[in-house]
Amino acid sequence: MQILSDIPKLQAALRKLRTAGGLAVPGSVGFVPTMGALHAGHRSLVQAARKRCKVVVASIFVNPTQFAPHEDFSRYPRTLDEDCQMLEAEGTDLLFTPTADAMYPPGASTFVEVEGVSERLDGASRLGHFRGVATVVAKLFHLVQPDCAFFGQKDAAQVAVLRKMVRDLDFPVEMVICPTVRELDGLAMSSRNRYLSPEDRRQALSLSRALAAAQKLAAIGEFDAANLLEAMSATLQQEPAVRVDYLAVVDPDTLLPLQDVSAGALLAIAAYVGSTRLIDNILLPAALIGKLR
Numbered sequence: 026m027q028i029l030s031d032i033p034k035l036q037a038a039l040r041k042l043r044t045a046g047g048l049a050v051p052g053s054v055g056f057v058p059t060m061g062a063l064h065a066g067h068r069s070l071v072q073a074a075r076k077r078c079k080v081v082v083a084s085i086f087v088n089p090t091q092f093a094p095h096e097d098f099s100r101y102p103r104t105l106d107e108d109c110q111m112l113e114a115e116g117t118d119l120l121f122t123p124t125a126d127a128m129y130p131p132g133a134s135t136f137v138e139v140e141g142v143s144e145r146l147d148g149a150s151r152l153g154h155f156r157g158v159a160t161v162v163a164k165l166f167h168l169v170q171p172d173c174a175f176f177g178q179k180d181a182a183q184v185a186v187l188r189k190m191v192r193d194l195d196f197p198v199e200m201v202i203c204p205t206v207r208e209l210d211g212l213a214m215s216s217r218n219r220y221l222s223p224e225d226r227r228q229a230l231s232l233s234r235a236l237a238a239a240q241k242l243a244a245i246g247e248f249d250a251a252n253l254l255e256a257m258s259a260t261l262q263q264e265p266a267v268r269v270d271y272l273a274v275v276d277p278d279t280l281l282p283l284q285d286v287s288a289g290a291l292l293a294i295a296a297y298v299g300s301t302r303l304i305d306n307i308l309l310p311a312a313l314i315g316k317l318r
Contacts, residue, residue: 026109026112026113026117026118026119026120027118027119027120028109028119028120028122029119029120029121029122030121030122030123030124030127031123031127032123032127032168035119035121035168035169036168038119039054039082039119039169039170042054042080042118042119053078053079053080053172054078054079054080054082054169054170054171054172054173055073055074055075055077055078055080055081055082055171055172055173055174055175055201056074056081056082056083056084056165056166056169056171056173056174056175056198057070057071057074057081057082057083057084057117057174057175058083058084058086058161058162058165058174058176059083059084059085059086059108060085060086060087060088060101060216061085061086061087061102061103061104061105061108061216062101062102062103062104062108062216062219063104063107063108063111063112063216064206064214064215064216064218065206065214066177066179066205066206066213066214066215067111067177068111068115069177069203069204069206070175070176070177070203071083071111071112071115071116071117071175072115073175073201073203074173074175074201075115075116075117077173077201078172078173080118080119081115081116081117081118081119082117082118082119082120082121082169082171083112083117083119083120083121084120084121084122084123084165084169085105085108085120085121085122086121086122086123086128086161086165087101087103088128088157088158088161089125089129089157090129090136090153090156090157090160090161091153091154091155091156091157091158091161092154092157093151093152093153093154096151097217101216102216102217102219105122121165121168121169128161128164135160136156136157136159136160137156137159137160137163137190137194138156138159139155139159139186139189139190139193141279142155142182142185142186142189142279142280143155143156143159143186145182145275145279145280145281146181146182146271146273146275146280146293146295147182147183147295147304148182148186149271150270150271150295155182155183155186158183158186158187159186159187159190162187162190163190163194163196166191166196166198171198172197172198172199173198173199173200173201174198174199174200174201175201175203176200176201176202176203177202177203177204177205177206178202178203178204178205178306178308179205179206179213179214179215179304179305179306180304181277181291181293181306181308182280182293182304184200184202184277185277185278185279185280187200188200188278189278205305205306205307207233210230211230211233211234211237212226212229212230212232212233213232213233213303213304213305215303215304217301217302217303218301218303220299220300220301221298221299221301222299224299225298225299225301228264228266228267228298228299229267229298229303231260231261231263231264231267231296232261232267232294232296232303232305233305234260235256235257235258235260235261235272235294236257236292236294236305236306236307237307238256238257238259238260239253239254239256239257239274239292240292240307240309242256243286243290243309248285248286248287249284249285249286250274250282250283250284250285250286250290251284253274253286253290253292254272254273254274257272257292257294258272261294261296266298266299267296267297267298268296268297269294269295269296270295270296270297270302271293271294271295272293272294273291273292273293273294274286274290274291274292274293275290275291275293276290276291277289277290277291277308286309289308289309289310290308290309291306291307291308291309292306292307292308292309293305293306294306
């Protein structure tokens with residue numbers, strides 16, 4: 026596995042890989058952008074890319090522009106040595122680890138904003154967050170020029186923002202969204218889970234339980250989004266120390282609220298457990314609504 030932090034060296038290495046491997050066929054280059062602190066969820070993305078693509082490129086960059094001043098940029102976990110071992114074990118061909126100065130040179134003032142969808146869900150409570158996400162992913166797409174890019178469903182709002190960016194700006198990249206990977210007890214895997222104390226960890230299970238409660242209602246034919254939200258809220262209230270940021274039943278593409286879920290929906294939660302903000306969600310495909318009715 027090549028590890029590069031210099032942009033010209035990255036581009037040269039990618040040119041060499043494309044030339045040597047004859048990578049003109051669509052789907053040849055798969056890309057997994059990350060912020061490091063890798064876990065089994067990231068591993069699943071790399072594995073999906075490895076199965077589908079001839080060359081797998083990953084990046085590790087803790088992007089400062091997607092953190093607000095009061096958020097956890099300075100203490101965000103950085104585990105580069107362990108991350109490199111995981112990526113190499115999974116057959117990653119090239120790892121890009123740029124510095125902030127490389128990605129945002131002095132005087133940089135260009136940003137990518139995906140209006141509308143960026144102000145919903147996480148964008149409503151983390152102002153400017155998705156401008157930072159869209160900007161850095163657009164730059165990475167420009168540098169790597171992947172055929173396919175792999176993201177996790179756990180970051181559903183991010184997925185919606187990036188899908189719209191790809192569509193609006195005509196990026197020649199296929200967005201491949203992989204299922205959320207969970208611990209055996211249902212907790213969605215996240216780099217921030219390592220912040221949780223044992224008691225926090227127990228309380229965090231209320232997020233997946235709340236989603237499961239709503240999913241169970243939908244499976245027996247409950248179409249009313251208000252009733253699904255009520256079920257989610259009631260479950261979370263069983264852990265009063267958990268502070269809800271948002272509960273939402275929305276269209277998975279626009280992130281706009283739904284009243285009826287019979288055509289499918291995204292159920293999403295963000296909540297603080299201790300001082301740690303966690304997110305989780307599930308998709309309700311139309312085919313599953315009322316399947317037990």
